[in-house]
Amino acid sequence: MPNKHNLATVAELKEKLSRAQLLLIGEYRGLTVAEMSELRKAVRPTNAEVVVAKNTLTKIAAQEAGLQDLDDLLGGPIALTIAYDDPVATAKALNDYLKNAKKAMPIRGGLLGQTRLRGEDLERVASTPSREQSLARILGGVNAPASRIVGALNGVMRNIAYIMAQVGEGKGKAGGAAAEA
Template sequence: MARSDKAAAIASLKEKFSSADATVLTDYRGLTVAAMQTLRRSLGEGSTYAVAKNTLTRIAANEAGIEGLDDKLVGPTALTFISGDVATAAKGLRDFAKDNPLLVIKGGYMDGRVLSADEVKKLADLESREVLLAKLAGGLKANLTKAAQVFSALPAKAARGFGALQDKAAADPSVIGGAGEASDQEPENADA
């Protein structure tokens, strides 16, 4: 590879590292081209799967401010750059690895920290972003519905209470100090 090609590859990898929400490193040794195409399709929107030389990947990661991947950059390495829903891409990798044991998840990088292979697999157990947002919205709606019911019940309960008080006062005026009787006295002037 010519020096200018290496510089372009490093710049491209650095940009992908910088713009990705997460990166997963895998060993692809033994996978056919057709299997890798199937893998790329299973990752979902916003994810790219690319094979890169370890030395160039190491340089690009360091230039992007990512440290700690050196021990994972051993042997054939392919990179999954994930932009968007990390759980969906992690599920795609996990499910593909179940069907194709030649794909081995080495680890990854997300939110400023290096992830082990087990942590990447735990990401795959998360529900998708859309499902989590739907659950959040449902929970918020339920709480708002309960609040609306409480607020609408207060005036109704108050009206029933005042009605009962009025009926009781009509039967026994002493309950509220002579309710229902007109006062013969004129109100006193507060200014006087």
């Protein structure tokens, strides 16, 4: 019979895992409390969190949340990095932290949406453009033809204004010459 604390933990993990855009499972063996706090602080600005959970409870919560193929990643002391918004920003923050950390925290793998990741995929995810960068590229591509059209129309209008100014100056000179004669 499961106790109330474990049931509450499974419910909380299920809720977090069901909202996860990115889930990374790493082994935190050897990390101090201070280093885990630094890791949590590193990913917090990206709307992500690092959770230490029991493997059995994580398996149950993952199954209830509909996440498959995680059983082989669970075992030993694990930490779950869960990103709720931008998975790329979280992957970058985690990757930067791991590069600068004194002790390594091996990433076993995880999920990006429903796609299974291996541990070495973290760097690949971290190197992809962020959501904002991707949107800027798309908007730049959409905006470029419009900018060229506006530039071309401005050039035509400028040429027409120049021609009209020349014609106006010519008529003024021709009208003045006719009056003198």
